[in-house]
Every structure is written in C-alpha cells, then in structure tokens.
C-alpha cells in the first residue's frame with residue numbers, strides 16, 4: 001500500500017515536472033502562459049501530496065553503522081561563506097499565531113525532552129546521506145509556546161537569508177524535529193548551528209539551517225527555492 005502510494009505520488013510529481021526540463025516553450029502572444037500552467041500544476045501537486053500525506057507513516061530509520069561519513073554540505077553559496085551565529089546570545093524568535101512569543105535560548109531548547117533519529121536526507125540535486133540528528137520535537141515545541149496548530153503553515157527564516165515553510169500536518173509528524181545535535185555533538189555552522197529543522201519526510205531544501213525565526217501562519221510563506229519553482233510540498 002505504501003509502495004503503491006509513493007509510486008503514484010512519484011508518477012504525478014514527474015507528470016507535473018516533466019515540461020520543466022527540456023521545454024522552453026514560449027507563446028509570443030502569451031509569454032507567461034507555460035509558466036502559469038506549470039505553477040498551476042505544481043499547486044495541484046501540493047494539494048494531492050497533502051491529501052495523501054499520512055502523519056502516522058514514519059520515514060525509514062537506519063542503524064548507526066549505516067551513517068554516511070563524512071556528511072555532505074549544501075547551501076545556495078559555498079561552505080566558506082557560511083554565517084556563524086553567536087550561540088551565547090542566540091534567541092529563536094517567534095511570530096504569527098503563537099500565544100507566547102518570548103524568544104527561546106539554546107539552554108531553554110535543550111531543557112525540553114530530546115528526540116534522536118537516524119534517517120536519510122535526500123537532496124533534490126540527486127544525492128542522499130544517512131545521519132543522526134537529535135533535538136526537540138517540533139510538535140512538542142509548538143504546543144509549548146501555544147502555537148495555533150490549526151494554521152496551515154509553519155514558516156522559518158535563517159541567519160543566511162534562506163527561508164522555507166511546511167504544512168502543519170508535516171510539522172506535527174513525530175519525526176519532525178528542531179535539531180540541535182548531529183552525531184551527539186552540537187551542530188556545526190555549515191550544518192545548521194545552532195538550530196535546524198530536520199524533517200525526514202521531505203526533501204533536503206525543506207530542512208532550513210540556522211533558524212532565527214519561526215511562525216505559525218495561514219498566509220502562504222513560500223521559500224527560497226520554492227519561490228523559484230521547486231515544488232512546495234516536496235515529500236520524499
């Protein structure tokens with residue numbers, strides 16, 4: 001059943017994405033018609049993926065000896081440009097439909113129950129790695145701060161200007177965590193220190209690093225790659 005469902009998903013995702021590759025079709029009378037069509041297809045694809053998403057289905061987990069070493073860095077810039085966040089003064093800012101918007105220090109985040117997972121990380125560019133991340137379940141955190149979990153979206157803004165957003169059902173899935181550690185050690189700057197989203201049910205670009213701001217909202221927040229045409233839901 002799971003296989004059938006993911007096959008169906010993949011077939012539809014391919015169907016929607018196929019014209020993006022080779023075809024640069026432009027109708028001289030309607031220069032943006034093809035674009036509009038593709039965006040409509042992608043929005044439809046988001047709705048289908050959201051409808052098929054089962055928050056009780058877990059992403060596969062792996063053994064410690066399957067962890068990829070070394071890990072693989074990716075960002076929209078090179079590793080030498082990675083911003084370094086001062087962990088002693090760091091505060092995670094909160095916004096949108098959240099009752100208690102007091103910002104959170106790392107100490108406070110570490111005082112909440114910690115979850116650990118060994119999961120596969122899949123980048124849309126065609127590589128995958130297995131790693132171990134630990135941190136706070138996003139569902140625990142959202143309830144703790146009184147976030148309105150009937151909102152459609154959880155959005156993130158990062159230290160490097162990157163931003164992204166996820167649907168609430170995926171935010172509440174138990175493997176979705178605000179990761180603080182990698183391989184049992186605090187995250188390093190290139191891999192998202194001090195706090196990154198680790199969401200193994202979605203592609204790599206839906207895992208924002210060095211998060212400075214988090215919000216619950218019904219206003220579509222988009223994302224750095226999403227706004228350039230990557231499919232927004234991007235379940236993996």
Ligand SMILES: Nc1nc2c(c(=O)[nH]1)N[C@H]1C(S)=C(S)[C@@H](COP(=O)(O)O)O[C@H]1N2
Pocket residue numbers: 072073074075076077122123124158159160162190191192204205206207208209210
């Ligand atoms: N802040 C920030 N987060 C980001 C990105 C980025 O450029 N900046 N790139 C995304 C992409 S495309 C990928 S594949 C993963 C890479 O995470 P890694 O360096 O831990 O492998 O981070 C995601 N999160």
Ligand SMILES: [Mo]
Pocket residue numbers: 074123124125204205
């Ligand atoms: Mo990626």
